[in-house]
Amino acid sequence: MIVLITGGAGFLGQRLARRLLELGTLAGPDRRPERIRRIVLADTAAATIEDPRVVSLTGDVADPDFVRSIVEPGTTSVFHLAAVVSGQAEADFDLGLRVNIDATRLLLEACRRLAAPPRFVFTSSVAVFGGPLPTPVPETWTLNPQNSYGTQKAIGELLVNDYSRKGFIDGRAVRLPTITVRPGRPNKAASSFASGIIREPLAGEIAHCPVPPETPIWVSSPRSAIEHLLQAHDAPASAFGTSRSLNTPGLSVTAGEMVATLERVAGRDVASRVRWEIDEAVASIVTRWPARLETVRAEAMGMKPEPDFESIVRAYIAGE
Numbered sequence: 001m002i003v004l005i006t007g008g009a010g011f012l013g014q015r016l017a018r019r020l021l022e023l024g025t026l027a028g029p030d031r032r033p034e035r036i037r038r039i040v041l042a043d044t045a046a047a048t049i050e051d052p053r054v055v056s057l058t059g060d061v062a063d064p065d066f067v068r069s070i071v072e073p074g075t076t077s078v079f080h081l082a083a084v085v086s087g088q089a090e091a092d093f094d095l096g097l098r099v100n101i102d103a104t105r106l107l108l109e110a111c112r113r114l115a116a117p118p119r120f121v122f123t124s125s126v127a128v129f130g131g132p133l134p135t136p137v138p139e140t141w142t143l144n145p146q147n148s149y150g151t152q153k154a155i156g157e158l159l160v161n162d163y164s165r166k167g168f169i170d171g172r173a174v175r176l177p178t179i180t181v182r183p184g185r186p187n188k189a190a191s192s193f194a195s196g197i198i199r200e201p202l203a204g205e206i207a208h209c210p211v212p213p214e215t216p217i218w219v220s221s222p223r224s225a226i227e228h229l230l231q232a233h234d235a236p237a238s239a240f241g242t243s244r245s246l247n248t249p250g251l252s253v254t255a256g257e258m259v260a261t262l263e264r265v266a267g268r269d270v271a272s273r274v275r276w277e278i279d280e281a282v283a284s285i286v287t288r289w290p291a292r293l294e295t296v297r298a299e300a301m302g303m304k305p306e307p308d309f310e311s312i313v314r315a316y317i318a319g320e
Contacts, residue, residue: 001026001034002074006061007081008041011182016079017041017049019226026077027234042070061103071110077119077233080107085189086127086285089149100152108159112168120169121233123176126218128154129290136292139247146288157245164244172232177220177250181316190285194219198262198313201273210279213256216291220250220305221312228303235301247293249305261309
């Protein structure tokens with residue numbers, strides 16, 4: 001089995017690769033476990049995983065020649081994680097179109113040319129929903145994105161559905177919650193603060209929260225996100241019904257509750273490093289996202305969230 005991960009040098013990409021190496025197998029076309037003999041990590045930067053089964057290829061996923069080179073004959077599974085994140089896609093419209101739409105279509109076309117349709121896992125987002133929303137948002141709710149990133153992800157979902165309907169791929173579009181806590185430095189995602197208000201105070205630094213304390217956020221731990229991607233990959237096509245797009249489980253927690261949890265776990269001095277400074281540009285994006293999603297199909301596939309936000313914070317402290 002050959003597995004391709006775009007965005008393979010990134011935070012989730014490398015975690016996914018390490019988990020695949022640990023497992024050693026993935027479900028094949030007949031749903032029986034197959035040995036993973038090669039993992040191709042494609043990104044603009046080189047991955048840092050040292051393993052004879054791993055190949056790191058650097059290039060631009062919006063370059064047709066590069067995309068053709070990474071989708072090699074015999075590719076069985078594709079995890080398409082590469083993307084321009086929400087805040088950056090909103091600020092640079094053309095870049096968002098190029099990476100989030102053009103590159104996705106190039107990758108789908110390369111998969112279409114394979115001798116057998118691969119399983120194709122596309123990382124989507126809760127940002128495909130917007131406007132007045134019920135709580136929880138039903139799985140059949142109409143997509144109504146309120147920003148460029150959400151629109152681009154919604155287009156990707158529709159392409160995955162149609163390429164699956166035509167039999168070119170066996171696709172699954174996984175709507176991930178906001179992933180927290182991410183190690184490293186802040187990125188240009190509108191939701192980056194959801195990690196920053198935990199990560200920076202624990203490191204002795206000041207963190208700025210750009211949304212009001214009462215703002216609810218649908219979140220997932222990195223560990224749960226990886227497991228949900230793998231469970232979506234291994235599930236039979238019949239489990240998706242008429243739509244290949246899937247809401248995955250998460251936790252609904254407000255920004256204020258996140259900081260209160262940090263205080264409970266790490267103490268008042270640590271939590272006091274969070275500063276509430278509203279950024280209208282960020283808040284206008286985040287406050288339009290759903291606070292909770294219906295996840296009936298995902299739960300039927302065995303997916304579960306972390307038990308509570310405290311578990312996520314403690315896992316980050318233990319691991320990072």
